[in-house]
Amino acid sequence: MDPVLQLLRDLVAIDSVNPSLVPGASGEAVIAERIAVALRAAGLDVQVTGGATGRPNVVGVLEGRAPGRALMLCGHMDTVGVEEMTAPFDPVERDGRLYGRGAQDMKGGLAAMIDAAARLAADGGLETGRLIVAAVADEEHASLGADALVMEHSADGAVVTEPTDLAVAIGHKGFEWVEVETRGRAAHGSRPAEGRDAILYMGRVLARLEAIGAGLMARPGHPLLGTASLHASTIGGGRELSVYPDRCCLRFERRTLTGESPDVALTEVQTALVELGREDPEFEASVRQLFSRPAYEIPDDQPVCRALAQVLRRGGRDATATGMSFWTDAAILAQAGTPAVLFGPRGAGLHGREEFVEIESVLTCRDVLADLARDFC
Numbered sequence: 001m002d003p004v005l006q007l008l009r010d011l012v013a014i015d016s017v018n019p020s021l022v023p024g025a026s027g028e029a030v031i032a033e034r035i036a037v038a039l040r041a042a043g044l045d046v047q048v049t050g051g052a053t054g055r056p057n058v059v060g061v062l063e064g065r066a067p068g069r070a071l072m073l074c075g076h077m078d079t080v081g082v083e084e085m086t087a088p089f090d091p092v093e094r095d096g097r098l099y100g101r102g103a104q105d106m107k108g109g110l111a112a113m114i115d116a117a118a119r120l121a122a123d124g125g126l127e128t129g130r131l132i133v134a135a136v137a138d139e140e141h142a143s144l145g146a147d148a149l150v151m152e153h154s155a156d157g158a159v160v161t162e163p164t165d166l167a168v169a170i171g172h173k174g175f176e177w178v179e180v181e182t183r184g185r186a187a188h189g190s191r192p193a194e195g196r197d198a199i200l201y202m203g204r205v206l207a208r209l210e211a212i213g214a215g216l217m218a219r220p221g222h223p224l225l226g227t228a229s230l231h232a233s234t235i236g237g238g239r240e241l242s243v244y245p246d247r248c249c250l251r252f253e254r255r256t257l258t259g260e261s262p263d264v265a266l267t268e269v270q271t272a273l274v275e276l277g278r279e280d281p282e283f284e285a286s287v288r289q290l291f292s293r294p295a296y297e298i299p300d301d302q303p304v305c306r307a308l309a310q311v312l313r314r315g316g317r318d319a320t321a322t323g324m325s326f327w328t329d330a331a332i333l334a335q336a337g338t339p340a341v342l343f344g345p346r347g348a349g350l351h352g353r354e355e356f357v358e359i360e361s362v363l364t365c366r367d368v369l370a371d372l373a374r375d376f377c
């Protein structure tokens, strides 16, 4: 069995569900240890940091024999939850695919980058420069891992090995999380003159959000990223059947494009709430931003983009630059001064019931990354 496939199977078999998404979930401690073992066995200089918090990062460094450029390969170890999956941590191979939670997002990419480093090290190492292999925590929630990584490590270029179907992705959308609370007045259900219905108030807010969302989708799209969008994520309110609800709380997410401000959704909703207040003086609501991460785009003439495109074309592969819909740690690396491009295996079902990665694409990804390190460093 190709060593990258054995590693991938091992990584999928380890539960690394993000505990910030699913309270009580395993987190990254065990998978970090497995990755540290793999990187050490390959001969890299390995550090595990942040272990005390239970949310470690693993960084392995392969030094070249002379100074040169540094390339970082970066991937996240955490996955989303496994509700509704029958055997999430049982890596099953079928029709050239490997199934399991995280197979596509992004243990396929992790295995490819770790094995690329192992292969380079086994083939005599790097002439010049250095290769940094970084496996980070918490990308699926708040990117604690990438935030910590960039405090200690930087490079002349980075590849984030999120699943791009072996395409070169030079950008991705951002996102903003917003919470809206409507306030009513609790009263006996038989007394409409006294009660104010916070849930029906939220209905008005939802109607506005739907209109805002439709407006976003009707705008001309960004050439790489398409259109912005929003969706209602969670909602709660009400106490019992015969009581007017005194509050209702909605959380929603808006996906953002480059050029949009980091609080664009907050501003859009604030405007809507002011209008709703004008229409009905009894209407009462407040809004706050919970979290925001920017959209990202890197010029395709950056050295790391050019080098990756060159490796792909040399192998007769498509190197057309594209964009991804999902957010990634590339934005954090780039903000900290390490230009990052996305390139990873092909698969489907990320965050879904049935997730898989195409094994052949993991092998290809590994080979491309190893060639890139030789060229770039």
Ligand SMILES: [Zn+2]
Pocket (backbone or CB within 6 Å): 076, 105, 106, 139, 162
């Ligand atoms: Zn991911």
